[in-house]
Amino acid sequence: MHVRSFQLSDYRPVTQLLETVLSEECYEQTMEAFARQLSWDSELVLVAVAKDEIVGMIIGTIDDNKGYYYRVAVHPGYQRQGIGKALIRSLKQRFEQRKVSKIMITADEHNEPILSLYESLGYAANDFFRSFQKLSIVAG
Structure with missing residues (x-):
């Protein structure tokens, strides 16, 4: 498995991954943020590739000189194998x-279940930006 920058040819497999992993509401919000971030700075969208397949992705953004992890998604068949941590470290x-x-x-309400993943990497509660706004508002 390796982590690299998003490429245009990754669009379809990434959207399929997000459809598989995220709830419908979370998917809609994430697709908006994903498109906006690609137009701003695609270097902050990373994918994890295993066996020539995209098995994970992370979206980050920078606003007011602060870096934000927005959404991380790992295919169910590849979860608990360190892919999420590798994506977070690469974006860091x-x-x-x-x-x-x-x-x-x-x-946000969609990231709550994985906050412990960030904590396992040394992040603390004061590193969590609690927002129920969409990325487009936060980073706009």
């Missing part, structure tokens, strides 16, 4: 390269 490197002042985790 991108944030550090951009010299953001702080890294935050967008903690």
Whole structure:
């Protein structure tokens, strides 16, 4: 498995992954944010590839010199294998390269179940940006 930047040819497999992993409401919100982030800065959208298949993805954004993890998704057949952690670490490197002042985790109702994943990587409750706004509003 390796992590790399999103490429245009990844669009269909990524949307299929998101449809598989996310609830319908979460999918709609994520697709809006995904499209907007691609238009702003596609280098903050990463994919995890195993056996030539996209098995995970993460969307990040930078706003007001702060890096935000927005959404991470891993195919059910590949969960609990360290892919989510690899995606988070890779995006953290991108944030550090951009010299953001702080890294935050967008903690909306859809991310609540995986906040423990971020905690296992050393993030604390004060790193969670509790927002029920969409990324387009937060980063716009």
